[in-house]
Amino acid sequence: MSLSRRDFLKIMGGTTAAFAFPSLVLQGCKKALEKAAERTQVIWIQAQSCSGCSVSLLNKMDPDIVSVITEYISLNYHQTVMAGTGHTAISVLEEAVKKNRKDFVLIVEGSIPTKDDTYCTIGEMDGRIIGAREWIERLGENAKALVAVGTCATFGGIPGGEPRDGSGNPTGAVGLAQIMKGKTVLNVPGCPPHPDWMVGTLLHVLLKGMPKLDEYNRPLMYYGTTVHEKCERLSYYKSGIFAKHWGDEGCLYEVGCLGMDSCCDIPSRKWLGGVNSCTGCGAGCIGCTEDVFPDFGRRGVFKHLTAKNEKLIRQEHRAPFFNYRNGGVVHG
Amino acid sequence: MAKILIDPITRIEGHLSIEIDVENGKVVDAKSIGDMFRGFEKIFRGRNPLDANQLSQRICGVCPISHGVASSKCLEDAFGIKPNNNGRVLRNLMLAANYLQSHILHFYHLAALDYVDITALLKYKGGDSKINRLKAWVENEVNTKKGRIDAITAGGPFLPRYEGDFYIKDVDTNIDAIAGYVKALEMRMRAHKMVASIGGRAPHAIGLVPGGVTQVPTRSMIREYKKHIGDMLDFVNDVYMNHVIAVAKAFEDYFKIGKYSNFLAYGLFEQDAEEKKYLLQRGVVSESKLTAFDPEKVREQVRYSRYSSGSNLHPYEGQTDPQPGKGGAYTWLKAPRYDGKPMEVGPLARVVVSYLSENAAVKKEVDTLLGKFNAELSAVFSTLGRHAARAIECKIILQEARGWLDELEVNGKPRSTFDMPENGEGMGLTEAPRGALGHWIVMKDRKIANYQCVVPTTWFCGPRDDNGVRGPVEQALIGTPISDPKNPIEAARVVRSFDPCIACAVHVVEGDREIGTFRVC
Numbered sequence: 001m002s003l004s005r006r007d008f009l010k011i012m013g014g015t016t017a018a019f020a021f022p023s024l025v026l027q028g029c030k031k032a033l034e035k036a037a038e039r040t041q042v043i044w045i046q047a048q049s050c051s052g053c054s055v056s057l058l059n060k061m062d063p064d065i066v067s068v069i070t071e072y073i074s075l076n077y078h079q080t081v082m083a084g085t086g087h088t089a090i091s092v093l094e095e096a097v098k099k100n101r102k103d104f105v106l107i108v109e110g111s112i113p114t115k116d117d118t119y120c121t122i123g124e125m126d127g128r129i130i131g132a133r134e135w136i137e138r139l140g141e142n143a144k145a146l147v148a149v150g151t152c153a154t155f156g157g158i159p160g161g162e163p164r165d166g167s168g169n170p171t172g173a174v175g176l177a178q179i180m181k182g183k184t185v186l187n188v189p190g191c192p193p194h195p196d197w198m199v200g201t202l203l204h205v206l207l208k209g210m211p212k213l214d215e216y217n218r219p220l221m222y223y224g225t226t227v228h229e230k231c232e233r234l235s236y237y238k239s240g241i242f243a244k245h246w247g248d249e250g251c252l253y254e255v256g257c258l259g260m261d262s263c264c265d266i267p268s269r270k271w272l273g274g275v276n277s278c279t280g281c282g283a284g285c286i287g288c289t290e291d292v293f294p295d296f297g298r299r300g301v302f303k304h305l306t307a308k309n310e311k312l313i314r315q316e317h318r319a320p321f322f323n324y325r326n327g328g329v330v331h332g
Numbered sequence: 333m334a335k336i337l338i339d340p341i342t343r344i345e346g347h348l349s350i351e352i353d354v355e356n357g358k359v360v361d362a363k364s365i366g367d368m369f370r371g372f373e374k375i376f377r378g379r380n381p382l383d384a385n386q387l388s389q390r391i392c393g394v395c396p397i398s399h400g401v402a403s404s405k406c407l408e409d410a411f412g413i414k415p416n417n418n419g420r421v422l423r424n425l426m427l428a429a430n431y432l433q434s435h436i437l438h439f440y441h442l443a444a445l446d447y448v449d450i451t452a453l454l455k456y457k458g459g460d461s462k463i464n465r466l467k468a469w470v471e472n473e474v475n476t477k478k479g480r481i482d483a484i485t486a487g488g489p490f491l492p493r494y495e496g497d498f499y500i501k502d503v504d505t506n507i508d509a510i511a512g513y514v515k516a517l518e519m520r521m522r523a524h525k526m527v528a529s530i531g532g533r534a535p536h537a538i539g540l541v542p543g544g545v546t547q548v549p550t551r552s553m554i555r556e557y558k559k560h561i562g563d564m565l566d567f568v569n570d571v572y573m574n575h576v577i578a579v580a581k582a583f584e585d586y587f588k589i590g591k592y593s594n595f596l597a598y599g600l601f602e603q604d605a606e607e608k609k610y611l612l613q614r615g616v617v618s619e620s621k622l623t624a625f626d627p628e629k630v631r632e633q634v635r636y637s638r639y640s641s642g643s644n645l646h647p648y649e650g651q652t653d654p655q656p657g658k659g660g661a662y663t664w665l666k667a668p669r670y671d672g673k674p675m676e677v678g679p680l681a682r683v684v685v686s687y688l689s690e691n692a693a694v695k696k697e698v699d700t701l702l703g704k705f706n707a708e709l710s711a712v713f714s715t716l717g718r719h720a721a722r723a724i725e726c727k728i729i730l731q732e733a734r735g736w737l738d739e740l741e742v743n744g745k746p747r748s749t750f751d752m753p754e755n756g757e758g759m760g761l762t763e764a765p766r767g768a769l770g771h772w773i774v775m776k777d778r779k780i781a782n783y784q785c786v787v788p789t790t791w792f793c794g795p796r797d798d799n800g801v802r803g804p805v806e807q808a809l810i811g812t813p814i815s816d817p818k819n820p821i822e823a824a825r826v827v828r829s830f831d832p833c834i835a836c837a838v839h840v841v842e843g844d845r846e847i848g849t850f851r852v853c
Contacts, residue, residue: 041488048370050835051345052393052535058437059521059534066462066514069489070469076488079342083445083493085824086338086349091492113369116656118638120347121367123339158390159370164378164779170371170654191390192536246539247546247746271533272525281532281539282546286386294387302382 039071040206041104043096043139044078047120047132048159048173049110053150054080056192060199061273068199073206076104079122090123097125097138105205106143108136108176111152111159115172136179145205146185148176149198154187154216155291162295177217186210187217191288194269197222216291218263227259227285230267232277247282256302257284264289333360334817340367341827343442345394346834348793350805351662352823354814359823362802362809364793366665366834369638369654376783381407381752381775382542384783388771389536391785392836394437397430397527398764399836400540402771402785405760407542410775412756414605416748419544421739422530424601425557426537426545427762428729428736429526432564433534434765435679435722436523438831439572440516443719444509446825447579449499450490452506462514463507494819500582512575519567526560529553544747549740557737565730568723576723577704580716587707590715590808590826594618594673595681596625596791598770600763601732611732612682612725612763613689618673620710622688627759627770629671630786636795637666643798665837667794667803668786676804677767677791678830679721680712693731697724715808718829752778764788766831789837792830805830 046054058065069075075082077092084092096104110132113119117131124130140146151157152175159173177185188201201219204211211219228234236242236251243250253260259267262285270277278285286301287293294301339349347367352359372391376384388403389396401423408414415423453467454474473487500506524534530547531537539546547553580587599614616623634643640655655661667674675681686694687709701720702711712720753775760771767788774782794803802810805827814820 046347048368049346050390050393050396052390052396055393055437055535058441058517059524061521065517066466070466074488078489079340079347080345081441082342082489083450083491085342085494086340086820088492088494088819089340089342092488111370118656119369119654121339122347123349124337129339158372158375158387161375163374167374170374171369173370192393245749246541247548266533272521272528275525275528276530276532276547278532278538281530282548283532283538283541286538294383300380300383301386302380 039074042073042075042078042107042202043093043104043143044075044107044109045122045132045136045139046079047108047110047112047136047153048171049150049152051080051109052192053109053153053198054078057195057198059272060195072199072203073105086123090125093123093135093139094125096142097135100142102142102144104143105145105147105202106136106139107147107149107202108153109149111156111173111175112136112179113171113173114179115170119171133179136176140176140180140183146176146180146183147188147202147205148185149188149193151189151191151288151293154189155293157191158294164298184210185217186213186219189216189218189223189289189291190264191293193289194222194264194266194271196269197264214263218289222265223263223289225263225265227262227264227267227279230265231259231279232267233279243282246284252279252282252284255284258287258290258296258301259285262287262290336814336817336820336823338820338823339365341824341832343445344828344832344834345392346832346837348827348832348834350809350823350827352809352814352820354817354820357813357815359809359812359814362806362823363662364665364795364803364805364827366663366793366837368834369664370835371654373652373783373785376780379780381410381773381778381780384771384773384780385540385542386536386538388783388785389540391787392764392833393535394434394833395430395764395766395836396536397427397531397540398762398769399771399785400537401427402760402762402769404540404542405762406758406771406773407760408750409758409760410756410773411542411750411752411758413543413748413750414607415544416745417605417739418549418741418744419747420602420605421736422545422547422549422746423540425733425736426527426530426540427601428733429523430534431729431765432726433520433523433527435726436516436520436572438765439576439719439722440513441520442831443825443828444513444575444579445490445493446498446821446828447500447583448509448513449501449506450510452503453510455503456507458507460511463511466510466514494821494824496816496819496821498819498821500579502582505578505582509575509578512571515567515571519564522560522564526557529556541747543750546746548746549742549744551742554737554740554742558734561730561734561737565727568726568730572726573723576719577701579719580705583716584705586715586825587705587711587717588714589812589822590718590829591713591811592676592804592808593620593710593713594675594804595684596670596675596677596768597682597685598625598761598763598768600682601729611728612686612694613691615685615689616670616675617681617684617688620688622685631669631672632786633667633669633797635667635798636661636663638664639666663795665790665794665834667797668791669797674794674797674801674804674807675791676830677788678718679725679765679767680718681767682763683721683724684712693728694724697727715826715829718831754778764836766833766836767791787833787836789833793832793834793837805832
């Protein structure tokens with residue numbers, strides 16, 4: 001594998017990375033690269049997922065996905081892209097489990113059901129159908145790094161949402177960190193996560209070790225600021241111009257944008273190489289990188305447009321997010 | 333007789349396995365097994381109806397736009413509004429772009445590895461840098477791993493695979509197809525750029541809302557879109573179509589394998605505000621006879637599904653209580669039936685329904701293709717027919733989409749406005765790339781009282797029904813020759829041609845008849 005410093009910066013996501021990596025760190029990069037000359041094995045398990053994270057991964061640019069899987073990593077198991085079917089596919093997992101291999105990174109996409117293993121099963125071993133949870137526990141034990149991609153795998157996401165009738169989550173879906181207690185799980189949330197976040201985080205682990213993390217184990221280089229701070233519409237907010245409906249001119253706060261309470265760099269990074277962003281298209285942020293998505297207590301995603309009392313909404317400006325985290329009911 | 337369990341079926345969306353019984357080299361019985369359950373719709377209940385639009389897209393990461401559109405439509409029905417012209421056109425454009433993304437992804441990145449031999453790269457002599465990069469990679473994999481080939485280190489994700497005399501032999505065809513594989517990655521990404529330019533991002537567009545979309549159409553957006561459409565049309569005509577034909581020529585048997593002939597389509601791309609005229613028509617085909625679609629005839633049966641709830645219910649009244657250990661049940665999918673019959677949905681269903689509805693564009697494309705193989709219409713009711721139908725659909729969509737851009741009012745409002753009523757109910761029917769998709773909602777006190785989706789993969793990957801009649805995939809598998817029971821690639825080819833999406837198929841909510849009954853159409 002050959003990778004110049006410039007390339008490395010590019011992978012990590014352009015200018016953002018320049019701030020995240022002091023030059024001293026980068027000097028050590030070359031050595032790390034030589035060490036990593038043999039591409040790192042990656043086992044990517046999908047549990048209760050929609051494959052959205054994988055589809056998002058295919059949108060990787062600079063380097064493109066072909067480079068990623070031929071030059072940087074060796075994607076040994078990934079249900080949606082691998083050639084193998086049935087036992088030829090499962091032989092990869094079997095090999096890793098039975099020989100106690102430790103030379104791979106485990107990436108998990110989708111939440112993991114804990115109420116009953118039959119809620120998600122992947123293949124069979126020794127004539128027994130194996131649940132996603134069992135694979136993940138056995139592989140995770142030995143993996144040299146654990147990465148959860150997408151909000152389902154990090155925090156439970158929508159499959160881990162609470163039904164409002166109080167009946168409890170149907171499948172007991174949880175994130176990877178709750179299955180692998182006591183191990184460090186690197187979280188790359190987002191629904192879906194930006195491909196730069198996934199590849200950048202992975203390569204950082206492979207080449208430079210753990211990136212700096214926030215309290216939710218998210219890499220600070222991507223999740224270090226709120227959407228609001230980077231928003232294209234920030235100047236509207238500062239001048240007090242608020243959109244009344246989706247797509248209108250102005251700050252989208254009153255439409256229900258959760259940009260103040262959610263951390264990621266989408267407004268500056270944008271999707272698909274600069275085409276558009278969540279706030280840019282006029283819909284607003286839905287807070288998909290946060291652990292409380294999609295419940296936000298009982299607030300939900302699009303609260304404001306249906307609120308009955310507009311006055312209440314106005315008073316709510318910059319309501320502390322921690323209310324939502326604690327399951328508090330917010331006005332409106 | 334040999335019993336073979338193929339678990340997991342990879343290169344599809346989600347967790348599916350297939351159990352086949354093989355006798356004298358042919359499949360004599362088959363079971364389609366959905367291996368994942370999330371309980372999505374149960375989680376929807378009690379939430380803000382507007383949230384359904386975002387949450388339902390997360391049912392599937394490959395066709396989120398279709399779910400978003402179905403959800404918007406059912407909310408519009410409940411609110412008593414229609415999208416304005418800009419909203420309708422922009423939504424169609426987004427849906428069209430996601431069709432291209434999904435179909436290209438399916439043919440090249442999901443299905444092609446069943447036919448194309450990636451090791452042919454070693455014989456490549458040309459100068460294409462991308463292909464050479466891949467070639468260097470394959471060489472490196474082969475050389476450095478020599479003598480210590482074990483499953484976890486050899487050439488993932490392209491190896492291991494089913495080994496045998498299964499793949500195309502002609503080196504040039506293989507290399508050309510591999511070049512197509514790489515090019516298609518770029519083209520499907522461009523399709524996603526088209527989605528994102530209207531929907532904010534892709535997958536899981538954020539800008540789909542009841543009444544239309546949030547993105548105001550700008551001149552630069554339209555210009556970019558036109559450029560993408562032109563390039564994609566070139567790709568479909570010059571590359572995609574040719575590869576489908578190359579695969580068909582090399583595997584002509586597959587016009588006779590994976591047969592099924594009952595079809596259902598809800599109609600795709602409304603061409604007018606009243607939603608009466610479609611680009612691809614609505615209808616039901618049984619034994620090559622076309623009839624009109626009547627939603628009252630839809631039932632879901634659960635005798636062989638892991639649910640304790642009642643069977644043979646209309647989706648409006650559908651119940652879904654998971655029962656993991658249910659005796660005799662083998663899947664998380666229900667068995668939907670139309671007028672008591674299992675129905676295939678998807679690109680082939682849309683093409684056949686449109687063909688029999690005298691759709692000129694579809695007729696022309698299908699007849700041209702049939703002419704190349706000197707075949708009857710019934711030949712397309714097959715594994716290869718499904719792949720061909722996707723390519724034909726891409727071509728027709730692209731030819732039309734350019735004209736839609738001219739209908740847009742630049743910088744005009746992209747949606748109609750709405751007042752959310754306290755109570756209401758609604759239905760939204762559309763087509764996902766994989767087939768007929770419907771969402772239903774009951775609203776009470778501006779909250780979701782009941783939300784129900786009936787999705788394509790449930791239609792074709794569902795299990796036996798209450799009478800023991802097999803689902804479409806199960807029926808299509810019967811008679812499939814299996815040359816090597818240890819490497820049953822033929823069965824995998826048949827299943828993949830349907831493009832199953834299991835995350836979609838296992839949806840489910842508990843219906844509650846007390847809250848409200850759905851009214852159909």
